Amino acid sequence: MLLHYETEADAHAAAMRLRAMGPHARRLLEECVETQELKRKKVSAAAQMLSDSGFIFIRDSGDMWQAEVTLSPSLAGEEALEALEWNEERLR
Numbered sequence: 001m002l003l004h005y006e007t008e009a010d011a012h013a014a015a016m017r018l019r020a021m022g023p024h025a026r027r028l029l030e031e032c033v034e035t036q037e038l039k040r041k042k043v044s045a046a047a048q049m050l051s052d053s054g055f056i057f058i059r060d061s062g063d064m065w066q067a068e069v070t071l072s073p074s075l076a077g078e079e080a081l082e083a084l085e086w087n088e089e090r091l092r
Contacts, residue, residue, distance in 0.1 A: 003079065011079055043058055
């Protein structure tokens with residue numbers, strides 16, 4: 001059941017965008033989904049790509065003495081990851 005995407009085709013397209021971002025972005029999204037929140041010192045290129053695509057949210061959670069960002073998955077990211085895993089299982 002899809003909550004964010006209206007059709008299976010939309011979810012499939014999001015999964016293909018996620019695949020095109022490379023393995024580092026996928027691992028980062030998987031970790032975000034698994035833990036529901038990650039803390040980092042700075043935003044990586046993979047995190048920025050995921051955020052630009054709407055797959056994660058990036059919040060500044062540091063203070064003036066210590067830089068820190070919080071990465072949280074969006075529903076779109078969770079569904080894109082699920083669609084990608086489903087597509088890969090189907091191809092096996």
